Amino acid sequence: MKITLISPPFGEYVKSSTITRLTKLDEIQKSEGLPIAPPVLEYLAGLTAKVAPEVEVELIDVNREDFSEKVIDSLSSDLVGISVLTPQAPWAYKTACMLREKGYKVVLGGMHVTVLPEEAAPYADAVVIGEAEGVWAQLIADAQSGSLKQFYRGEKLELTGLPKPKKGLLKTKYPMGSFFTARGCPFKCKYCSVYRFFGNDIRHRPIEEVVEEVAQSPYWMFWNVDDNIWGAGIDRSIKLYIELYRELSGMRKWWIGSGDLVSVQHSRGEELLKTAKKSGCTLVMVGWETENVESLKEWNALMKQGTKRFDAVRKIKDNGIDVMMFLMLGGRKDTPDDYKRALDVCDKLNVMGHPMQLTPFPGTDLYDEYKPHLIDERGWEFYNGNRVVFEHDDPLMSPEKREQALFWLRAESFTPARVIRRILSLKLKGFPMTHLTSAMIQIPMSRAFREIKEGNPYAA
Numbered sequence: 001m002k003i004t005l006i007s008p009p010f011g012e013y014v015k016s017s018t019i020t021r022l023t024k025l026d027e028i029q030k031s032e033g034l035p036i037a038p039p040v041l042e043y044l045a046g047l048t049a050k051v052a053p054e055v056e057v058e059l060i061d062v063n064r065e066d067f068s069e070k071v072i073d074s075l076s077s078d079l080v081g082i083s084v085l086t087p088q089a090p091w092a093y094k095t096a097c098m099l100r101e102k103g104y105k106v107v108l109g110g111m112h113v114t115v116l117p118e119e120a121a122p123y124a125d126a127v128v129i130g131e132a133e134g135v136w137a138q139l140i141a142d143a144q145s146g147s148l149k150q151f152y153r154g155e156k157l158e159l160t161g162l163p164k165p166k167k168g169l170l171k172t173k174y175p176m177g178s179f180f181t182a183r184g185c186p187f188k189c190k191y192c193s194v195y196r197f198f199g200n201d202i203r204h205r206p207i208e209e210v211v212e213e214v215a216q217s218p219y220w221m222f223w224n225v226d227d228n229i230w231g232a233g234i235d236r237s238i239k240l241y242i243e244l245y246r247e248l249s250g251m252r253k254w255w256i257g258s259g260d261l262v263s264v265q266h267s268r269g270e271e272l273l274k275t276a277k278k279s280g281c282t283l284v285m286v287g288w289e290t291e292n293v294e295s296l297k298e299w300n301a302l303m304k305q306g307t308k309r310f311d312a313v314r315k316i317k318d319n320g321i322d323v324m325m326f327l328m329l330g331g332r333k334d335t336p337d338d339y340k341r342a343l344d345v346c347d348k349l350n351v352m353g354h355p356m357q358l359t360p361f362p363g364t365d366l367y368d369e370y371k372p373h374l375i376d377e378r379g380w381e382f383y384n385g386n387r388v389v390f391e392h393d394d395p396l397m398s399p400e401k402r403e404q405a406l407f408w409l410r411a412e413s414f415t416p417a418r419v420i421r422r423i424l425s426l427k428l429k430g431f432p433m434t435h436l437t438s439a440m441i442q443i444p445m446s447r448a449f450r451e452i453k454e455g456n457p458y459a460a
C-alpha cells in the first residue's frame with residue numbers, strides 16, 4: 001500500500017481581490033515557502049512507519065513542489081491525506097474533488113476539518129477529527145480492506161512513546177527542523193484555536209524522548225512548534241532545558257519558539273531564561289497582540305501577558321535571546337491609532353513586530369462573537385492573517401483601510417534602519433547565534449515587505 005500526504009500551499013487563489021498588493025504578498029509567501037518542513041508531514045510519516053511499517057509513504061509540500069495535473073496522474077497512491085488549516089480549506093476541498101474524480105481515496109485531517117467535519121465530509125472518503133495517533137492504524141487497515149468510515153475521532157492520548165518524524169522523504173531542503181514537547185494550553189485567549197483543539201490541560205512528552213529526537217535529527221537549527229515553549233510549567237521547562245543543554249552542548253544545536261510573557265515574570269523567571277539560552281534558544285516569538293487594553297480584555301489575552309510585560313521583554317533580551325512580538329490589529333474595539341502605537345512599542349523595546357489581521361478562526365470564541373459581522377463573500381482563503389474578514393463600525397476602519405494600514409505597518413517595521421538598529425541592540429551574551437538568527441529572519445522579511453510598501457492611511 002502507498003499513502004501520499006500533502007501540505008497545501010499558502011497564499012493561493014486570492015484571485016477575487018482588486019487590491020493587487022495583497023496578491024503580491026501571497027505570491028511572496030508562496031514562493032518562499034516555509035523555513036521548516038511542514039511538521040505534520042514528517043510526523044505522520046513517522047506515525048505510519050510505527051503503526052503500519054509495510055506501507056510506503058510519499059510526502060508533498062505544495063509550497064515547494066509541483067502539484068500539477070501531471071503529478072496527480074502519476075501518484076499511484078492507494079490513499080491521499082491532506083492536512084487542512086483554515087486558509088487552506090478551499091484548496092484542499094478543490095484538490096480532494098479532483099483526486100477523487102481520478103479514483104484516489106482521500107482523507108482530510110487537521111485543525112479546520114476537526115472544527116467543521118460536516119463541511120469537509122462531502123469532499124473526502126474519510127475525515128479525521130482531532131489527533132491522529134489513536135485512529136491512524138485503524139484508518140489504514142480500513143483503507144486496505146476498502147471499508148473507510150466517514151469520520152474517525154482521535155482521542156487526546158498521553159504523549160509517551162510518540163514516533164520520531166521520518167526524515168528524507170521530502171524532495172527539497174529546509175534550513176530548519178522542528179520538534180514539539182507538549183500539547184494543550186492553560187489560557188483561553190478568544191482568538192486561539194489551540195485550547196479547544198488540544199485541550200486546556202497540558203500533556204507533556206517525556207523529556208528524554210524530546211532530547212533524543214533533537215539529538216538524532218540532522219538539523220542544527222530548530223523551530224520548537226509548541227504553542228508556548230514555557231507555558232507547560234516552569235519547573236518542567238527548566239528541567240527540559242537543562243537536559244537539552246547536557247545532551248546537546250557538544251552538538252551545537254539552536255532553536256526558536258513561541259512563548260508567553262507571564263512565565264518570565266515568575267520567581268524562577270531568570271533561571272528559566274538562563275537555562276533556555278544555555279539550551280540553545282535564540283529567539284522567542286511573544287504574543288504582545290496590541291497596545292489597546294480594551295481589545296486585550298475583549299480577547300481574554302491579559303492573563304498570558306502578566307502585569308509587567310515591558311520588563312519581561314527586556315529581561316528576555318538581557319539574557320541574550322531575541323524577541324519578535326506578534327501583533328494583532330483591526331479588531332472591532334481597535335482604533336486607527338493602534339497601528340502607529342504598535343510600531344512605537346516595537347521601537348521602544350527595539351524588537352521585531354509581526355503584525356497580523358485579527359482573524360476569528362472557526363471553532364474559537366471570537367468566531368461566535370464576530371459572526372454577525374463577518375463579510376459573507378470572503379471565504380476561508382481570506383483567513384490567512386493578511387486579509388480583513390469582518391466589518392468594523394468605524395468608517396475609518398473599513399476593510400480596505402485596515403488592509404492598507406497592516407501593509408504599511410509591516411513594511412515600516414522592517415526598514416533597513418530598524419533592522420540594523422535591532423541587530424546592534426542584541427546583547428553580546430547571545431553572540432553569534434542570536435545575531436545570526438535575527439539577521440536570517442529580518443533580512444528576508446525586510447526585502448519582501450519593501451515590495452508591498454504602502455502609505456499609512458491614518459497618517460496625520
Ligand code: B12
Nearest residue numbers: 010038039040043081083085086109110131132193384385
Ligand atoms: C508550525 C505552525 C505553523 C507553520 C507550519 C504550518 C504547516 N502547515 O506546516 C507556519 C509558520 C507556516 C504556520 C502558518 C500559519 N499558521 Co500555524 N501553526 C503552527 C503551530 C505552532 C504548530 C503546528 C504543528 O506543526 N504541530 C505539530 C504537528 C505534528 O501536529 P498537528 O499539525 O497539530 O497535527 C496533528 C493533528 O492536527 C492531526 N492532523 C493534522 N493534519 C492532518 C492530516 C491528516 C491526513 C491526518 C490524518 C491528521 C492530521 O494529526 C496530527 C497528529 O495528531 C500551530 C499551533 C499548534 N500548537 O498547533 C499553529 C496553527 C496551526 N497555525 C495557525 C494559523 C492561524 C496559521 C496562519 C493562518 C497564520 C496566522 N494567521 O496566524 C498561517 C497559515 C498561512 C497560510 N497562508 O495558510 C492556527 C490554526 C487555526 C486554524 N483554524 O487553522 C494554529 C493552531 C495557531 C493558533 N494558535 O491558533 N503555522
